[in-house]
Amino acid sequence: MIFAPHILQVKVITPMDKDEFGRPIPGTGGESWQDICRCRCDDVSAEKKVSINGALYDFM
Numbered sequence: 001m002i003f004a005p006h007i008l009q010v011k012v013i014t015p016m017d018k019d020e021f022g023r024p025i026p027g028t029g030g031e032s033w034q035d036i037c038r039c040r041c042d043d044v045s046a047e048k049k050v051s052i053n054g055a056l057y058d059f060m
Helices: none
Strands: 002-014 030-043 048-050 056-058
Touching: none
Parallel strands: none
Antiparallel strands: 002 030, 048 056
């Protein structure tokens, strides 16, 4: 089985702060990535092979 370990992340968007007139303040707010957990994606398609005549075989 082929797998790819990686870190699951979520994109966090912070809105810009506003002054007393409701205008956005430059340099405030922004985007960042927050780590959630370590995980892996299993490629189960690597266990299935198709022969020349089109039959599907499972290799375990």
